[in-house]
Amino acid sequence: MSWRQVILLSSLLAMVLLCTENIQKLRDDELRREYYEEQRNEFENFVEEQRDEQEERTREAVEQWRQWHYDGLYPPYLYNRHPI
Secondary structure (H helix, E strand, O other): HHHHHHHHHHHHHHHHHHHHHHHHHHHHHHHHHHHHHHHHHHHHHHHHHHHHHHHHHHHHHHHHHHHHOOOOOOOOOHHHHOOO
């Protein structure tokens, strides 16, 4: 085998190794992207559930306040209360 062939084969082998390494990096990047997207979606779902629960608690508290302070007049607000 001549030196030219050895250099050509070693160059080809280096190119194949670089391509394989690039493919591996791209695959790893894709897996990492999928993992972080899944984590972000789970966190967004968690935050949405927390927000919904907080809104429900607030709504219930407001409804209880309105029932407690209702004076039989409409609208049932404090400015509608008349001294007896």
